Amino acid sequence: MKSKETERNTPQTRKTEILTAAVKVFSSLGFYKATTADIAEAASISQPYIFKFFKSKEELYLAALEEAFRRIHSAFENIPILRIGLDLQGEMIVAYEQLMANFPEEIHLQMQAFGISEPSIREKTTESFAKLYELVVKKFQKAEIPDPEFTAKVFLAKGIFCNLTLVLNLPEIKF
Secondary structure (H helix, E strand, O other), X not given: OOOHHHHHOOHHHHHHXXXXXHHHXXXXXXXXXXXXXXXXXXXXXXXXXXXXXXXXXXXXXXXHHHHHHHHHHHHHHOOOOOOOOOOHXXXXXXXXXXXXXXXXHHHHHHHXXXXXXXXXXXXXXXXXXXXXXXXXXXXXXXXXXXXXXXXXXXXXXXXXXXXXXXXXXXXXXXX
């Protein structure tokens, strides 16, 4: 049986810890201001150890961003469509609110990504948001929601607005 210390030192566990620290640091300082030294300090590791897993700060940011979008995608994907007429949007809102409560730094990270002009980050953000839109449209189609493309756009627009209320600490104007 592995001890907690042995489990903590596995490469996958350490990579996850680095990603968790990166999300916190990037969401707090932003992509341009954050350094790998800041992330290493937050993860309680040496700075060179980061480069065992990630070639650059940009690659680390991309991995953190991918994880944030993956979490939303997974949450929406796992909502079953049990019958037509199910309040799918309501279920998705509940799932998203749970993500906002449990992973607010990931929401901050995503909001920042929309404004970063680095080509690889712009591409990852565009790709991830497009996949999320496609998923929502497909879910709405299966649930026979009228005009699923338009409804998905409105749904995601409301989600972005909710993200803004979280980032700006304005819960009183959240939908």
